[in-house]
Amino acid sequence: MCGIIGYCGPRDVVPLLIAGLKRMEYRGYDSAGIAVNDGSLRIVKDAGKVSNLEQLVRDAAVKGHSGIGHTRWATHGAPNQVNAHPHTDESASIALAHNGIIENYSSLRQELIRSGHTFVSDTDTETIAHLIEELYEGDLPHAVQKALRLIRGTYGLAIVSRHHPGMVIAARMGSPMVIGHGHGENFVASDPAAFLSMTREATYLEDGEMAVLTPDKVEYRTLSDEPIDKKLEQITYDIAAIEKGGFAHFMLKEICEQPQTVADSMRGRLLIEEGAVKFGGMAQAKEILSEAKRVIFLGCGTSWHAGLVGEYLFEELAGIPVEVEYSSEFRYRSPILEPGTIVFAISQSGETADTLAAIREAKRHGAPVFGICNVVGSAIARETDAGVFLHAGPEIGVASTKAFTSQITVLFMLALQMGRSRRVGAGRGRELVQQLKDIPQKISRILASREKIETIAHRYRDSNNFLYLGRGLNFPVALEGALKLKEISYVHAEGYPAAEMKHGPIALIDRDMPVVFIATHDGTYEKVISNIEEVRARGGRVLAIATEGDTEIVKRVDEVVYVPETDALLTPLLTVVPLQLLAYYMAVHRGCDVDQPRNLAKSVTVE
Numbered sequence: 129m130c131g132i133i134g135y136c137g138p139r140d141v142v143p144l145l146i147a148g149l150k151r152m153e154y155r156g157y158d159s160a161g162i163a164v165n166d167g168s169l170r171i172v173k174d175a176g177k178v179s180n181l182e183q184l185v186r187d188a189a190v191k192g193h194s195g196i197g198h199t200r201w202a203t204h205g206a207p208n209q210v211n212a213h214p215h216t217d218e219s220a221s222i223a224l225a226h227n228g229i230i231e232n233y234s235s236l237r238q239e240l241i242r243s244g245h246t247f248v249s250d251t252d253t254e255t256i257a258h259l260i261e262e263l264y265e266g267d268l269p270h271a272v273q274k275a276l277r278l279i280r281g282t283y284g285l286a287i288v289s290r291h292h293p294g295m296v297i298a299a300r301m302g303s304p305m306v307i308g309h310g311h312g313e314n315f316v317a318s319d320p321a322a323f324l325s326m327t328r329e330a331t332y333l334e335d336g337e338m339a340v341l342t343p344d345k346v347e348y349r350t351l352s353d354e355p356i357d358k359k360l361e362q363i364t365y366d367i368a369a370i371e372k373g374g375f376a377h378f379m380l381k382e383i384c385e386q387p388q389t390v391a392d393s394m395r396g397r398l399l400i401e402e403g404a405v406k407f408g409g410m411a412q413a414k415e416i417l418s419e420a421k422r423v424i425f426l427g428c429g430t431s432w433h434a435g436l437v438g439e440y441l442f443e444e445l446a447g448i449p450v451e452v453e454y455s456s457e458f459r460y461r462s463p464i465l466e467p468g469t470i471v472f473a474i475s476q477s478g479e480t481a482d483t484l485a486a487i488r489e490a491k492r493h494g495a496p497v498f499g500i501c502n503v504v505g506s507a508i509a510r511e512t513d514a515g516v517f518l519h520a521g522p523e524i525g526v527a528s529t530k531a532f533t534s535q536i537t538v539l540f541m542l543a544l545q546m547g548r549s550r551r552v553g554a555g556r557g558r559e560l561v562q563q564l565k566d567i568p569q570k571i572s573r574i575l576a577s578r579e580k581i582e583t584i585a586h587r588y589r590d591s592n593n594f595l596y597l598g599r600g601l602n603f604p605v606a607l608e609g610a611l612k613l614k615e616i617s618y619v620h621a622e623g624y625p626a627a628e629m630k631h632g633p634i635a636l637i638d639r640d641m642p643v644v645f646i647a648t649h650d651g652t653y654e655k656v657i658s659n660i661e662e663v664r665a666r667g668g669r670v671l672a673i674a675t676e677g678d679t680e681i682v683k684r685v686d687e688v689v690y691v692p693e694t695d696a697l698l699t700p701l702l703t704v705v706p707l708q709l710l711a712y713y714m715a716v717h718r719g720c721d722v723d724q725p726r727n728l729a730k731s732v733t734v735e
């Protein structure tokens with residue numbers, strides 16, 4: 129979602145802020161701005177891309193050594209120049225950039241208006257600037273603390289004041305903020321990617337904490353002004369991981385990385401001889417897992433789809449009843465979490481507000497909650513009792529791809545681990561571990577048919593509606609394929625269990641509604657073939673994902689993409705790859721902005 133960068137030190141702050149904002153463009157935004165503070169505040173902001181802001185800043189010849197920058201994803205108020213951040217107070221002495229939502233902004237704003245403040249924007253954020261001004265008595269950190277104690281909602285904040293040149297204040301409540309420590313310079317950002325090229329030494333703010341940055345030091349305090357001792361951490365990921373590395377888009381790079389990322393997710397966790405799995409992060413939860421009677425998966429979007437695949441895997445391998453819940457719905461139900469129920473929260477970013485809220489709800493009911501996350505140090509990783517990291521490396525493309533295959537890899541391993549103490553014997557365990565180990569090279573084989581998939585995408589680029597059908601474990605893959613297409617090519621796509629087609633969606637079938645079938649060789653193959661015939665009989669066009677060697681299917685469909693054979697339980701790891709590529713190439717051929725699709729944000733930190 130929104131991105132924040134702040135800096136104080138000897139460098140020319142403007143190119144640094146622009147570069148930091150560019151690093152965070154992938155998160156999704158609709159306007160951008162900076163405030164430079166060298167004893168006077170210079171603010172430049174506008175709707176549109178960072179490249180547009182860069183030009184405006186150049187034209188305005190802004191220079192300085194401390195400041196803040198922001199990319200905004202609109203929540204309150206249209207994406208225009210006035211609503212763009214940074215926002216200022218009445219006297220334009222304070223400028224701030226904010227991620228999150230202030231829930232009580234309306235009543236605060238009314239009070240401030242009564243005290244004589246005039247507001248110019250429609251945002252909740254502007255209220256914070258006026259409130260700090262109202263409470264300011266010469267000490268900026270104290271005014272910020274007092275203001276934040278009156279605020280309800282979520283925030284990641286970076287604040288500067290012309291009365292305090294060289295000082296940047298950061299604060300966090302529910303929206304990530306990381307402080308980068310340099311030599312004679314310090315950084316703050318909502319995403320470490322923004323300053324990674326300048327320092328790797330960092331601390332993550334916890335909720336209710338603030339940091340006061342000056343070039344020579346960073347002081348950490350609570351909102352009640354108690355000092356906090358924070359340990360410096362090393363950000364270890366490679367800078368190449370957040371660059372395109374010769375690919376046209378991050379999404380394509382991440383699709384193509386999957387042989388590596390899936391291997392990374394299983395690295396050091398497979399016990400080949402025993403046909404079993406071990407997870408360092410779950411060691412202390414061994415007993416809870418072996419006594420579990422029911423599992424609940426929480427997630428949103430792609431992570432929810434991974435949960436659906438997990439449902440089949442856990443039921444099949446561990447014989448445990450599973451429920452998969454949208455995090456956003458779970459919280460507002462009256463969930464029944466009797467003893468023996470364990471919860472897994474699945475999230476790439478580890479910052480999704482809906483999933484965080486659902487975790488808190490599950491914990492309130494006393495359930496053990498485990499995380500399946502990609503981002504180390506994320507809120508979900510920290511708030512769960514234990515968990516498993518995906519180790520897929522930073523995912524920059526807004527459309528989640530490599531995280532999905534890593535989530536399934538981890539879920540498969542968890543199901544196998546729980547299954548081995550219940551109903552899976554050592555022989556079957558060994559077989560499955562071996563099949564899993566072979567997956568990366570099988571994904572590479574699918575990637576080799578990229579060109580063919582591009583040709584198909586080109587052929588179908590003008591279709592505005594698609595149906596995706598699959599059965600069993602491949603039903604969630606159908607949902608995921610449809611979501612990918614919607615997200616980046618803005619093509620309407622629906623996913624259904626193949627057998628459900630005749631209960632309604634069949635009414636839509638005609639030449640203008642291509643149907644993508646996942647028709648791999650498994651227990652439901654014959655039935656899926658019958659569904660294909662039903663589409664053909666109604667003049668529909670069929671694209672099939674089939675198992676290598678299935679030469680029969682060619683006669684019944686318009687297009688076929690093959691995936692290698694594997695154990696039926698592992699097919700989602702293969703069948704999703706051509707669907708990711710199909711969505712990618714459709715978007716490219718429709719001229720869409722693949723890495724920054726309209727209206728979307730990489731991590732959705734508002735509920």
Ligand code: AGP
Pocket residue numbers: 427428429430431474475476477478479480483526527528529615728729730731732
């Ligand atoms: C997937 O392509 C999405 N952009 C989106 O659905 C995403 O999976 C969802 O917002 C959940 O994010 P998380 O995994 O970071 O929690």
